[in-house]
Amino acid sequence: MTKSSPLSSPRRRAGRRALAVVSVIGAIAAAIVVFAPATTPAEAVFAGSNGKTGCSAVNMGHTKFPKFVYSDLTSRVEAHADYARSNVVDQTHISTGDDTSLDANTNVVIYDSAYASVCGYDWYNEVDGGTLALTMCDTVYSSGDCRQHSIRISTTYFSGATTAQGRGLLCHELGHAFGLMHASSSGTCMKYGVTNPAQDWDSTEKAQINANY
Numbered sequence: 001m002t003k004s005s006p007l008s009s010p011r012r013r014a015g016r017r018a019l020a021v022v023s024v025i026g027a028i029a030a031a032i033v034v035f036a037p038a039t040t041p042a043e044a045v046f047a048g049s050n051g052k053t054g055c056s057a058v059n060m061g062h063t064k065f066p067k068f069v070y071s072d073l074t075s076r077v078e079a080h081a082d083y084a085r086s087n088v089v090d091q092t093h094i095s096t097g098d099d100t101s102l103d104a105n106t107n108v109v110i111y112d113s114a115y116a117s118v119c120g121y122d123w124y125n126e127v128d129g130g131t132l133a134l135t136m137c138d139t140v141y142s143s144g145d146c147r148q149h150s151i152r153i154s155t156t157y158f159s160g161a162t163t164a165q166g167r168g169l170l171c172h173e174l175g176h177a178f179g180l181m182h183a184s185s186s187g188t189c190m191k192y193g194v195t196n197p198a199q200d201w202d203s204t205e206k207a208q209i210n211a212n213y
C-alpha cells in the first residue's frame with residue numbers, strides 16, 4: 001500500500017500513542033498490530049512465495065508472463081499503468097500482457113475509485129492524506145505464490161497528482177504485485193510517503209525480481 005503526507009497529523013500521532021499503550025498491555029498486541037509493511041526491515045526487499053493473501057499481504061506473482069485486466073479505469077490511471085508496465089516491469093525478466101477477460105486466470109486486476117474505506121484503511125482526502133492505493137493478493141496457488149493480485153488506486157488522490165506522482169504510484173503498487181516490499185531508500189518507487197517519488201525500482205530490487213521470475 002501507499003500512504004501520503006501529512007504523516008504527522010494530530011490524528012496519526014494519537015493513533016501511534018494508542019498503539020503504544022496497547023503494546024504495553026500484553027500478549028494480544030502482536031495480533032492487533034497489522035501494519036506489517038511499515039515495520040519491514042530495509043534489507044527485506046522481496047517477499048518471495050509465501051502463501052499470503054489479504055489486505056496487508058505481499059506475495060510474489062505466479063508467472064513471468066502476467067496477464068492484466070484494467071477494470072474500467074480513468075484514462076490517467078490507465079496511461080500511468082501502461083507507463084509503469086513498459087518502463088519498469090517489462091524492463092526485467094517479466095513480460096506483461098493483456099487478458100481478454102477477467103477470470104480466475106487473470107494475474108493482475110487494476111481498479112480505481114474514490115475509495116473511502118477498503119480493508120479498514122483510512123483512504124486519501126485532501127485534509128489529512130491517507131491511503132493512496134492498495135495491492136492485495138486475492139488467491140494463491142498451492143505452491144504459495146499469488147494467482148491473482150488486485151490493485152486499487154484512489155481517484156481522489158490521482159485526479160490531483162502530478163505525472164511523476166502517478167507514475168511513481170503505479171510503479172510502487174506493481175512492485176507489490178510482483179513481491180517487492182517497502183524500501184527505506186529514496187532511489188526507488190518502493191519508498192512510500194514521499195512527495196516526489198522515484199519512478200523505477202532500484203538495481204537491488206530488479207535483481208531480486210530477475211532472480212525469482
Ligand SMILES: [Zn+2]
Pocket residue numbers: 001002037172176182192
Ligand atoms: Zn506500499
